Amino acid sequence: MTFRFRLFYLLPLLLLSASAIARAGDESVSFRRDVRPILNHSCAGCHRPQKMKGKLDLSTYAALAHGGKSGPAVIAGNPENSPLVEQVSGDDPQMPDKGQKLSAVEVSVLTRWVKEGAKDDSIPGEIAAVGDSGVAPEKYSISPVISAIAASPDGAVLAVAGWHEILLHRADGSELIARMPSCSPRITSMRFSPDGARLVAAGGSPGEFGTIEVFDVARRKRENSFAVSSDTVFGLSLSPTADRAAVACADRSVRVIELVDGKELDNFGVHSDWALGAVFTIDGTRVASCGRDKNLFLLDLKTHKAIDPVADPNDPFTCLARDPNKDQVLCGTSKGQLRLYRLTNLENSTEQKREPNRIKEWEGQPGPVNAIEYSADGKMVAVASTGEVRILSDTGQRRAVCAGHRGAIYAVAFSPDGKQLYTGGYDGQIRIFDTKKGELVKTFAPTPLKEGVAVAIPAIK
Secondary structure (H helix, E strand, O other): OOHHHHHHHHHHHHHHHHHHHHOOOOOOOOHHHHHHHHHHHHOOOOEEOOEEHHHOOOOOHHHHHHOEOOEOOOOOOOHHHOHHHHOOOOOOOOOOOOOOOOOHHHHHHHHHHHHOOOOOOOOOOOOOOOOOOOOOOOOEOOOOOOOOEEEOOOOOEEEEEOOOEEEEEEOOOOOEEEEEEOOOOEEEEEEEOOOOOEEEEEEEEOOOEEEEEEEEOOOOEEEEEEEEEOOOEEEEEEOOOOOEEEEEEOOOOEEEEEOOOOOEEEEEOOOOOOEEEEEEOOOOOEEEEEEOOOOEEEEEOOOOEEEEEEEOOOOOEEEEEEOOOOOEEEEEEOOOOEEEEEOOOOOOOOOOOOOOOEEEEEOOOOOOOOEEEEOOOOOEEEEEOEEEEEEEEOOOOEEEEEEEEEEEEEEEEEOOOOOEEEEEEOOOOEEEEEOOOOOEEEEEOOOOEOOOOOOOOOOOO
């Protein structure tokens, strides 16, 4: 990731800290605004519906009020005898038992909230376990960084990630069709179901929560939202039957979630650093995952165990994509490398043959590989890096270069027929390219902009 992207990712966490400090003054403490973000950031990883340590769920006010196996977590007006406050206070607090302890300001916020009566000001019907959900602006002062895009299977709709929303456009960029609110400030990846009826999105807020959301495309509304992690999730992949989702998580896990009810089917804690990519095999029985720890794993969903690492590279992996026709994955690294690996008939690494499962190394990119996408027929691959997107054949030969971007590109998607490529990234513009020669077809700003703000940035000739 570039420095700019890291800053964009960390900004919500910095704002959270600033908010907590501001609430330490004379203003009454709010559960929705002040307390819930602290719980999601530091506690909900182990105390949520999918993982209730001590039978305690801290993802909603109702669950908190219910308490756990040791009884109530909060006694209104009495912070000294409230376990929620007791266990995070003192020189050696018991909780959180993993990760960074709460700051003095955060403990003060929880203490004051309980002392003031532990009141609930949650909004009825608001999505739970995702912190202060936020609202997309009616009009943007600047086009936000585009972190995810997806093209519908019929080629009619392009979904673009905004701030706390998904924007649906006509695929030719001629019209904004709908704006669907999201509980995630930043959506990292999106996938349409094979029939185009559903759009599944993954994202979250750094250090607070990771979510998977399911949207009804025809009705232009969210059907479900599932809190799946205590940190942002990446690399969404749908199973062949589109009833399960696999995501890679910043908390170093890889999770498989049932999309009907949000049930966690698998939780693989195999990575030692952020997991950034996950993809199902063709038959849906395994998941390949990669991450910053330089590992590529194959995870068996039948035995619920990880198979030996597939790869042993020198650089951190940033993303991956599977060939639609083969159980092979193309992985990108932080240094711009592209490596193709097989996921069948795996061999163990030896001193003489360090990466026996690597099929080929493709041409290096001008910067970190931020996104990889295969065309529907598997004959083309789009690789997003800094300043340009390269379109390669399925054997790694360069076919075209899509240029004219300002900064890094984080999202790419082919049209279903493979004739066009959509790109988006740091400059907040959607670009449509012809895939045959890499020629620019159109550039547009996907978000409504305030008057006087440039609608589009001219392409570099």
